[in-house]
Amino acid sequence: MKLDEFFHDILQRFSTVSSVEEVTELCRFYCRQLGFDAFIYALRVPTHFSDSQLVLINGYPDSWIDHYFSQSYYDIDPVIAYCTEHIVPVQWHDLALVHPNCNERIMNEAGDFGLKAGITMPVHSPHGELGGLSFALNRSGLAAHEVTQHAMPYVQLLAGHLHEAVRRVSGLVDEPGKLSLTLREQECLRWAADGKTAWEIASLLNISERTVNFHINNAMQKLNVCNRQHAVAKAVLQGLIRPHPF
Numbered sequence: 676m677k678l679d680e681f682f683h684d685i686l687q688r689f690s691t692v693s694s695v696e697e698v699t700e701l702c703r704f705y706c707r708q709l710g711f712d713a714f715i716y717a718l719r720v721p722t723h724f725s726d727s728q729l730v731l732i733n734g735y736p737d738s739w740i741d742h743y744f745s746q747s748y749y750d751i752d753p754v755i756a757y758c759t760e761h762i763v764p765v766q767w768h769d770l771a772l773v774h775p776n777c778n779e780r781i782m783n784e785a786g787d788f789g790l791k792a793g794i795t796m797p798v799h800s801p802h803g804e805l806g807g808l809s810f811a812l813n814r815s816g817l818a819a820h821e822v823t824q825h826a827m828p829y830v831q832l833l834a835g836h837l838h839e840a841v842r843r844v845s846g847l848v849d850e851p852g853k854l855s856l857t858l859r860e861q862e863c864l865r866w867a868a869d870g871k872t873a874w875e876i877a878s879l880l881n882i883s884e885r886t887v888n889f890h891i892n893n894a895m896q897k898l899n900v901c902n903r904q905h906a907v908a909k910a911v912l913q914g915l916i917r918p919h920p921f
Contacts, residue, residue, distance in 0.1 A: 711810040718806035739788035758797035792819035
């Protein structure tokens with residue numbers, strides 16, 4: 676069956692998977708069909724600023740994953756740096772063009788583990804999550820470039836469907852009863868995030884300063900924080916307040 680013929684079917688199957696294992700098997704099948712040797716989907720879930728939750732759908736060599744995290748390569752990985760700033764896929768051999776400070780040492784070491792060429796599609800979630808879907812080859816050169824070039828539109832479309840599936844099977848989908856803020860609490864925290872004092876917020880919203888403090892204190896209790904700054908940071912991190920409009 677040609678790639679275009681089963682592509683739509685694969686995307687539909689992502690909407691019905693019910694476990695991480697099923698998602699992983701779909702990615703493995705797709706990886707082979709596109710002509711790649713390995714894959715990984717990494718998602719940073721913003722639970723805390725100091726140490727976020729990490730979700731991996733892993734089809735990379737375990738030895739590389741162990742080495743990568745033991746060396747804290749995520750702090751200097753040019754692929755991660757690219758994903759934080761872009762929303763379109765990139766072929767690894769083009770990273771030096773878009774990131775002049777591309778760390779070639781990491782890319783060379785990855786090659787030693789069978790990850791010599793590849794493509795990555797960044798994922799930016801409305802929930803504040805950041806991730807990337809990567810497919811890799813254990814070869815380089817013109818033939819590898821042809822594979823990654825051909826795969827670009829497929830990987831770009833696949834990433835969104837994969838992300839939705841990962842959020843669902845990993846329990847990241849919003850649940851009824853999950854922490855929420857009232858509209859007034861959101862308003863007060865948004866103005867606080869812009870550096871406004873309680874008196875200034877009261878003037879802007881045409882309410883009393885006491886009422887402003889009431890709503891902010893309620894928000895602080897819901898967020899389980901001890902001061903206004905922490906409340907703003909946590910509300911932003913969890914996507915409970917956003918800039919206006921929309």
